[in-house]
Amino acid sequence: MKTSRRQFIKTSSLYAGGLAMAGSGLKAASGLLKNLGGNVEGLSRTPTYCEICFWQCAGWVYKDDDGRIQKIIGNDDDPHCNGRLCPRGTGGVGMYHDEDRLKTPLIRRTVDGKQVFEEATWEEALDFIAEKMKSVAAEFGPECVVLFSHGSGGAHLGHMLKAFGSQSISAPSFAQCRGPREVAFLTTYGDIVYSPERTDIRDSRCLVFIGYHLGENMHNGQVQEMSDAIDKGATIITVDPRYSVAASKSKYWLPIKPATDLALLLSWIHVLIENGWYDKEYVEKYTFGFEQLREHVKQYTPEWAYGITTIDPNVIRRTAKEMYDASPAVIVHPGRHTTWYGDDTQRLRAVAILNAILGSWGRRGGFYFPERVQFPEYPTPAYPVPNRLPTEAYAGKYNLANEVVSNGICDATIPSVDSDCNFKVWLVNGTNLMLALPDQKKTLQAIQALELVVVIDTMPVEITGYADVVLPECTFLERYDMVRVSRHREPTLALRMPATEPKYHSKPGDWIARELGIRLGLAAYFPWKDMEEHLDWQLKQVGSSLEEMKRIGVKKFPRQYDDLYLHEGEDFFFNTNTGKIELYSTDMEEEGFPPLPVYTEHEQPPEGFYRLNYGRAPMHTFGRTANNPNLTDLMDENTLWVNPKVANLWGLENDQYIKLRNQDGIVSTFSIKVRITERIRWDSVYMVHGFGHDNKKLSRAHGRGINDTELITNVKIDPVMGGTGMRSNFVTFVFENDNAGEEVEA
Ligand SMILES: Nc1nc2c(c(=O)[nH]1)N[C@H]1C(S)=C(S)[C@@H](COP(=O)(O)OP(=O)(O)OC[C@H]3O[C@@H](n4cnc5c(=O)[nH]c(N)nc54)[C@H](O)[C@@H]3O)O[C@H]1N2
Numbered sequence: 019m020k021t022s023r024r025q026f027i028k029t030s031s032l033y034a035g036g037l038a039m040a041g042s043g044l045k046a047a048s049g050l051l052k053n054l055g056g057n058v059e060g061l062s063r064t065p066t067y068c069e070i071c072f073w074q075c076a077g078w079v080y081k082d083d084d085g086r087i088q089k090i091i092g093n094d095d096d097p098h099c100n101g102r103l104c105p106r107g108t109g110g111v112g113m114y115h116d117e118d119r120l121k122t123p124l125i126r127r128t129v130d131g132k133q134v135f136e137e138a139t140w141e142e143a144l145d146f147i148a149e150k151m152k153s154v155a156a157e158f159g160p161e162c163v164v165l166f167s168h169g170s171g172g173a174h175l176g177h178m179l180k181a182f183g184s185q186s187i188s189a190p191s192f193a194q195c196r197g198p199r200e201v202a203f204l205t206t207y208g209d210i211v212y213s214p215e216r217t218d219i220r221d222s223r224c225l226v227f228i229g230y231h232l233g234e235n236m237h238n239g240q241v242q243e244m245s246d247a248i249d250k251g252a253t254i255i256t257v258d259p260r261y262s263v264a265a266s267k268s269k270y271w272l273p274i275k276p277a278t279d280l281a282l283l284l285s286w287i288h289v290l291i292e293n294g295w296y297d298k299e300y301v302e303k304y305t306f307g308f309e310q311l312r313e314h315v316k317q318y319t320p321e322w323a324y325g326i327t328t329i330d331p332n333v334i335r336r337t338a339k340e341m342y343d344a345s346p347a348v349i350v351h352p353g354r355h356t357t358w359y360g361d362d363t364q365r366l367r368a369v370a371i372l373n374a375i376l377g378s379w380g381r382r383g384g385f386y387f388p389e390r391v392q393f394p395e396y397p398t399p400a401y402p403v404p405n406r407l408p409t410e411a412y413a414g415k416y417n418l419a420n421e422v423v424s425n426g427i428c429d430a431t432i433p434s435v436d437s438d439c440n441f442k443v444w445l446v447n448g449t450n451l452m453l454a455l456p457d458q459k460k461t462l463q464a465i466q467a468l469e470l471v472v473v474i475d476t477m478p479v480e481i482t483g484y485a486d487v488v489l490p491e492c493t494f495l496e497r498y499d500m501v502r503v504s505r506h507r508e509p510t511l512a513l514r515m516p517a518t519e520p521k522y523h524s525k526p527g528d529w530i531a532r533e534l535g536i537r538l539g540l541a542a543y544f545p546w547k548d549m550e551e552h553l554d555w556q557l558k559q560v561g562s563s564l565e566e567m568k569r570i571g572v573k574k575f576p577r578q579y580d581d582l583y584l585h586e587g588e589d590f591f592f593n594t595n596t597g598k599i600e601l602y603s604t605d606m607e608e609e610g611f612p613p614l615p616v617y618t619e620h621e622q623p624p625e626g627f628y629r630l631n632y633g634r635a636p637m638h639t640f641g642r643t644a645n646n647p648n649l650t651d652l653m654d655e656n657t658l659w660v661n662p663k664v665a666n667l668w669g670l671e672n673d674q675y676i677k678l679r680n681q682d683g684i685v686s687t688f689s690i691k692v693r694i695t696e697r698i699r700w701d702s703v704y705m706v707h708g709f710g711h712d713n714k715k716l717s718r719a720h721g722r723g724i725n726d727t728e729l730i731t732n733v734k735i736d737p738v739m740g741g742t743g744m745r746s747n748f749v750t751f752v753f754e755n756d757n758a759g760e761e762v763e764a
């Protein structure tokens with residue numbers, strides 16, 4: 019039977035001994051953080067941009083005379099980092115030194131009835147994949163091959179897949195992350211927020227962070243700008259059930275009852291309109307539907323919101339006034355990980371509306387208009403027109419989604435009677451779907467239905483255990499990638515080039531895509547000699563060259579248009595149906611959704627249960643850094659934040675290890691250390707995402723802390739764009755002598 023076909027293989031013990039070395043580099047790496055800031059004489063440097071998170075800061079990799087990497091520091095000319103990397107980027111070299119890295123291609127085989135990974139050559143692995151892709155495409159069409167991807171490799175593999183005839187490409191960074199905000203801003207302003215965000219934080223006089231925990235969320239440029247804004251006296255208002263780092267820098271901390279933010283937002287809009295605290299000229303000139311909005315929010319008084327959010331009505335009024343006083347230099351920040359409760363697009367619509375009536379879009383200290391260089395693609399033949407688009411997997415739904423919905427693809431992979439849109443092959447690049455997608459049971463069901471699973475990663479993470487073929491990519495320090503083409507106040511380009519040779523048998527993503535492409539008969543799509551020729555051609559089209567970029571790393575271009583902000587009285591056409599900022603959304607109306615955001619109530623935890631809240635830690639990126647030797651030095655497990663009242667009730671003590679059980683009876687695989695703190699509300703517990711790895715081959719990360727994803731089984735789908743609301747899960751404590759603790763689901 020198919021469901022027992024693909025056993026989880028802990029990618030261990032099958033490596034040939036000779037390949038497992040690299041201990042030596044590790045020592046150098048662990049000294050690295052202490053060495054920083056020293057002088058750089060005698061070291062040679064090569065440019066890169068960081069892949070430890072998706073902010074992609076540009077930097078310099080310094081090497082000593084023996085070619086050993088000594089340190090990475092930020093590039094002064096880069097607006098993403100202004101010469102300073104965050105702790106993760108600084109420690110990023112640990113990813114290169116990590117001796118647990120994937121070292122050689124692996125193919126799943128059955129030996130004596132047991133499934134194991136066997137080491138393979140690249141030829142064997144790529145031939146195997148190409149044969150399977152061809153036979154599956156012959157039977158079901160090339161569109162049934164999917165690429166899930168996060169990060170730089172997506173460009174190479176995406177090109178290969180489109181040439182093959184499939185546009186089934188998806189990233190969890192949409193439907194598990196930014197999706198609701200992009201759709202909300204698209205329907206309101208006809209444009210998205212982008213990454214890096216177009217927020218003019220450095221010149222802002224009032225910053226409103228709603229569950230946006232900048233400071234723990236270390237997106238570099240924004241953290242730096244927040245600290246500049248604070249120095250210049252900006253008022254910060256943080257809405258968070260947890261006393262976050264951002265809250266600790268704030269004039270106002272609003273410890274909201276979780277899941278009620280939309281009520282607060284609507285009452286803020288109410289207060290601003292009732293008091294005339296809005297930008298009348300701006301609203302008149304640029305917006306559509308103000309009168310409907312005014313009518314709509316009449317009901318949402320601060321007293322009404324108080325009963326829902328627990329925020330004092332006077333504080334609601336006072337904070338609204340602070341925003342108005344600072345306007346238009348005010349940012350009600352849209353946040354980034356926005357898939358919370360399933361009505362997320364509506365919540366973000368309220369955020370977009372609030373900014374609009376304060377006049378902050380297109381204004382200094384609000385949201386600027388970013389610009390980027392028109393950077394040509396290397397000429398290749400046109401892609402074949404696919405027979406089927408990936409969106410057909412969820413035909414009739416999520417029409418406003420502007421990217422492919424990964425959970426929609428996952429669902430459609432599971433065979434069912436009413437869907438013939440099944441996908442047969444998953445290529446998984448730089449995304450650990452077992453951690454990224456909620457509802458692991460579904461992900462596993464989909465995986466079991468597949469003909470082929472290929473994972474391209476640098477580490478033996480959970481998803482590699484379900485692969486038929488594992489391909490080891492080298493780290494960003496060992497490869498070229500596409501030029502980083504940034505949208506910012508000033509357009510910039512940044513180069514990533516190899517600082518050193520790929521370790522072990524790992525290979526760069528561009529090489530993998532091309533070699534696979536050639537085996538699929540797609541050589542015409544890869545006409546360049548190598549990446550150097552490819553990049554040099556592109557750079558020359560914009561008046562630079564590979565040689566220049568190797569020297570400078572980052573190139574700034576002047577803006578073509580003087581339109582960073584709206585000019586006084588300027589006419590402006592917004593890319594919406596009405597050409598205006600749509601307070602009242604005609605797109606939403608056409609799709610049958612409320613055109614003005616409506617408050618809906620969400621479940622609260624049952625007796626004895628607490629809401630599972632999760633977030634980021636400054637020294638880690640999701641699960642991708644959990645085994646990094648430099649960063650585990652700084653934090654090697656997550657802890658469970660528990661309010662003292664709750665701790666008292668349950669007799670919990672600091673540093674005690676406990677397991678958690680969720681509302682569906684799922685018990686965590688591992689235990690987590692208790693941290694008793696007033697910084698979390700009594701109705702929630704909190705942990706950092708990205709821990710609790712169950713692959714033994716991750717020697718520093720295995721069994722450290724709890725993986726929040728395994729407890730996220732109640733998923734609230736946003737009907738507008740398909741995103742997975744993940745914050746409606748409730749947990750209770752399981753003590754070691756508790757029987758329930760034994761029924762562990764892996
Ligand atoms: N429970 C829960 N789920 C979440 C979230 C959460 O907070 N909690 N957050 C959500 C959000 S906001 C997002 S954006 C997604 C992100 O989720 P993912 O897209 O999975 O992102 P990462 O965990 O950063 O990266 C995944 C993989 O990339 C690999 N990798 C790192 N560098 C490279 C490289 O150079 N090449 C290749 N080929 N692989 C590489 C890492 O080893 C890791 O296995 O998860 C979402 N899912």
Ligand SMILES: Nc1nc2c(c(=O)[nH]1)N[C@H]1C(S)=C(S)[C@@H](COP(=O)(O)OP(=O)(O)OC[C@H]3O[C@@H](n4cnc5c(=O)[nH]c(N)nc54)[C@H](O)[C@@H]3O)O[C@H]1N2
Nearest residue numbers: 229230231235236260276277354355633635636638639640
């Ligand atoms: N260091 C580091 N930085 C990162 C990342 C990383 O992995 N590591 N990942 C990056 C990525 S891809 C993303 S998407 C961002 C995510 O970062 P953000 O968008 O800032 O964060 P979220 O994960 O949405 O939110 C976490 C915060 O929301 C609060 N919260 C929980 N429930 C509620 C609620 O009901 N209402 C309100 N108002 N607040 C609530 C939590 O207490 C927590 O402080 O971080 C980015 N930056």
Ligand code: SF4
Nearest residue numbers: 068071074075104107
């Ligand atoms: S914010 Fe940090 S981890 Fe992310 S790209 Fe920049 S330096 Fe790297």
Ligand SMILES: [Mo]
Nearest residue numbers: 191195196355
């Ligand atoms: Mo994200």
